[in-house]
Amino acid sequence: MARTPDYFEGKTIAITGAGSGIGRSAAVIFAREGARVICADINEDGGRKTVEMVKEAGGDAFFVGTDVTEREAVRAMVRKGIERFGRIDFLLNSAGSALKRCGFLEIDDALWDLTYDLNVKGTFYGMQEILPHMLENDGGVIVNIASMSHKRGGPGTSVHYASAKGSVLTMTLGVAREFADRGIRCLSISPASVNTAFQEASGTSSEMAARLVERIPMKRNAEPDEIAELALFMCSDACQFMTADTVYVSGGGGFR
Numbered sequence: 001m002a003r004t005p006d007y008f009e010g011k012t013i014a015i016t017g018a019g020s021g022i023g024r025s026a027a028v029i030f031a032r033e034g035a036r037v038i039c040a041d042i043n044e045d046g047g048r049k050t051v052e053m054v055k056e057a058g059g060d061a062f063f064v065g066t067d068v069t070e071r072e073a074v075r076a077m078v079r080k081g082i083e084r085f086g087r088i089d090f091l092l093n094s095a096g097s098a099l100k101r102c103g104f105l106e107i108d109d110a111l112w113d114l115t116y117d118l119n120v121k122g123t124f125y126g127m128q129e130i131l132p133h134m135l136e137n138d139g140g141v142i143v144n145i146a147s148m149s150h151k152r153g154g155p156g157t158s159v160h161y162a163s164a165k166g167s168v169l170t171m172t173l174g175v176a177r178e179f180a181d182r183g184i185r186c187l188s189i190s191p192a193s194v195n196t197a198f199q200e201a202s203g204t205s206s207e208m209a210a211r212l213v214e215r216i217p218m219k220r221n222a223e224p225d226e227i228a229e230l231a232l233f234m235c236s237d238a239c240q241f242m243t244a245d246t247v248y249v250s251g252g253g254g255f256r
């Protein structure tokens, strides 16, 4: 794989949800470019495995057990990252899940709250805990993983999740615009289906998975590397005029 110029040498990224899927791909890809990686995840085995993969490839990373729904845990993750690497230049908020598929009338309070705690509060805490440090450093880039589902609203399967990801987009826009003249960029990525543990963890049936692929003109899901490479570009100095927006990675549509 070709390398980009040295945008990432000596820089540090904190990644939530680094123990699997897009977060893990991003850990390996940022390390390939010379960045040091803080691997945050609630799943210790997954997070430690990612650290191993980074180290095997010659990179530097460490694991911090982090439940992103807990502010104190996110605060501690940022503190430990700064203690270990001196500074944090980038944050990728990848921890997230639809948790369960069901019709709108079946969404109970517990599912609603958990979905918002994980996808919305988790992203909110990450940004709020890291921004003071980035502002002190006169710069930083935050990339939030949203979802293409916010375009459709998740009818029949995931209004709770689609609306939470809509909130991720809106928070990204607000943070980007509030801090745009202080060296901070903030972007989101809205993928269609990606081949990760996400679908199984969210209870996606094989019929629904087939239906999702059928709607995509390229007739396949994304691979996690295809999302992580975009996060890399977004964080690079090649992308300095881009902030606030979401970028769809969709194989040509499906939800539009």
Ligand SMILES: NC(=O)c1ccc[n+]([C@@H]2O[C@H](COP(=O)([O-])OP(=O)(O)OC[C@H]3O[C@@H](n4cnc5c(N)ncnc54)[C@H](O)[C@@H]3O)[C@@H](O)[C@H]2O)c1
Pocket (backbone or CB within 6 Å): 016, 017, 018, 019, 020, 021, 022, 023, 040, 041, 042, 043, 046, 066, 067, 068, 069, 093, 094, 095, 096, 097, 098, 118, 145, 146, 147, 148, 190, 191, 192, 193, 194, 195, 196, 197, 198, 199, 201
């Ligand atoms: N896979 C898809 O089809 C798809 C599509 C669109 C958007 N997304 C979004 O992409 C992001 C990454 O998902 P993925 O596909 O890599 O899924 P994944 O299940 O492979 O990875 C998610 C990671 O988040 C971690 N996590 C879950 N709850 C956590 C918590 N409370 N605190 C910290 N970590 C926690 C999990 O342990 C896991 O390692 C999510 O925000 C997801 O909503 C995924």
